[in-house]
Amino acid sequence: GENVEQHPSTLSVQEGDSAVIKCTYSDSASNYFPWYKQELGKRPQLIIDIRSNVGEKKDQRIAVTLNKTAKHFSLHITETQPEDSAVYFCAAQGGSYIPTFGRGTSLIVHP
Amino acid sequence: DTGVSQDPRHKITKRGQNVTFRCDPISEHNRLYWYRQTLGQGPEFLTYFQNEAQLEKSRLLSDRFSAERPKGSFSTLEIQRTEQGDSAMYLCASSPSGTLNYGYTFGSGTRLTVV
Numbered sequence: 666g667e668n669v670e671q672h673p674s675t676l677s678v679q680e681g682d683s684a685v686i687k688c689t690y691s692d693s694a695s696n697y698f699p700w701y702k703q704e705l706g707k708r709p710q711l712i713i714d715i716r717s718n719v720g721e722k723k724d725q726r727i728a729v730t731l732n733k734t735a736k737h738f739s740l741h742i743t744e745t746q747p748e749d750s751a752v753y754f755c756a757a758q759g760g761s762y763i764p765t766f767g768r769g770t771s772l773i774v775h776p
Numbered sequence: 777d778t779g780v781s782q783d784p785r786h787k788i789t790k791r792g793q794n795v796t797f798r799c800d801p802i803s804e805h806n807r808l809y810w811y812r813q814t815l816g817q818g819p820e821f822l823t824y825f826q827n828e829a830q831l832e833k834s835r836l837l838s839d840r841f842s843a844e845r846p847k848g849s850f851s852t853l854e855i856q857r858t859e860q861g862d863s864a865m866y867l868c869a870s871s872p873s874g875t876l877n878y879g880y881t882f883g884s885g886t887r888l889t890v891v
Contacts, residue, residue: 671818697877708867709819711879754818758877762807763832766818 667692669757671767686770688755689737695757698738704751745774780883788889796854797886801870808851811867858890
């Protein structure tokens with residue numbers, strides 16, 4: 666089955682800095698890569714996604730890149746703000762329509 | 777439709793008791809998923825429905841767990857003879873169906889504590 670590795674497990678940045686979270690996947694059949702943000706005590710929420718026919722996607726301060734050859738994808742957050750503090754999960758989905766999640770990255774943005 | 781609803785939000789039960797959780801997905805979403813999440817971990821897949829059909833069930837799921845989705849609308853997850861290791865957040869999610877993958881809309885979860 667699919668295996669998704671996510672790094673780092675904790676990321677601490679100063680407000681205004683950029684943050685990068687990286688994930689690798691094992692199944693070359695995976696074709697959809699969503700990212701979820703989970704604030705403390707709340708539900709995970711989809712913040713951005715990318716399909717395998719695209720190399721990069723941006724939405725305001727967040728962007729995701731995908732390297733299919735290397736089987737890795739990354740989340741980039743620019744100009745971080747304290748409200749970006751949360752746990753971020755990457756996931757990989759293929760023909761089963763069931764995502765495999767990474768173990769999460771706790772992002773802490775210091776004011 | 778305000779999203780995915782789960783009930784109850786919290787459940788405390790004694791070891792050995794049965795519990796049942798309910799999930800109401802977004803009405804247009806045919807796919808429904810149950811996940812379990814423990815502190816510091818990512819969501820762990822339990823089971824998946826396409827309409828009323830249960831298409832996938834985690835091999836890690838013991839036979840004490842059962843899920844239904846009668847009529848392809850709401851779903852229930854039952855845990856029989858609960859154990860302390862069942863304590864976790866149980867998340868329901870739904871997504872549109874089709875040939876493409878789509879992201880999930882998660883419910884707020886049911887937090888189960890087995891004492």
